[in-house]
Amino acid sequence: VGSMNPGADMVESLTQICVDNSILCGHFSGVGYLRNPLIQTYNVNQKGFEDAVALDGTFHVVAMHGNVSLQDKKTVFRCHVVGTLRAGDEEPQLVGGELVGGEVVAIEFSLSTIDDIRLYRVEDDRTGLDPWLHMDLSAGSGNEERIELPIIESAPGSAPPKSKATKKKEGDAAPQSGNPEVLADDWLDHPTVRL
Secondary structure (H helix, E strand, O other): OEEOOOOOEHHHHHHHHHHHOOOOOEEEEEEEEEEEEEEEOEEOOOOEEOOOEEOOOEEEEEEEEEEEEEEOOEEEEEEEEEEEEEOOOOOOEEEEEEEEEEEEEEEEEEEEEOOOOEEEEOOEOOOOEOOEEEEEOOOOOOOOOEEEOOOOOOOOOOOOOOOOOOOOOOOOOOOOOOOOOOOOOOOOOOOOOOO
């Protein structure tokens, strides 16, 4: 947790914090104020981003969320923002999008690291975006086990089909997908790392 130095570029500074501290996977959130933010928005019809727009004024960041991952061997920080922009004496305007840059006036943030996995971004020609498509569970041990992340085939916003599953009995086989069926009152024991 901390506050960012006034005058620094928001995205460059957070990326540098991650590089300097070997943070390869994590989640970021923050609030505060930026001057002259540079914001881009995604256009689904063009399968790509519109040109980033430099907005003049003071941007009150009401919500800022981002994540840290890798693309090839490069640390990538992505940050999405919502807030109000005030230019001079004009009424504030609601603004949102992906933050590409902006001068810090006052930003308070928290950065939670995830040390036992690495997420890799790969370009997806279906959307023009570069989502997380690979996961490495090695935590940098040298014995890299890279897993292809599944692509969800259902339509966005659709709920998975409701099953009429009954409580499984001791010794029941896992479903054909290889993933265990999780029911109410089941206990999940996630792997942990001891320091």
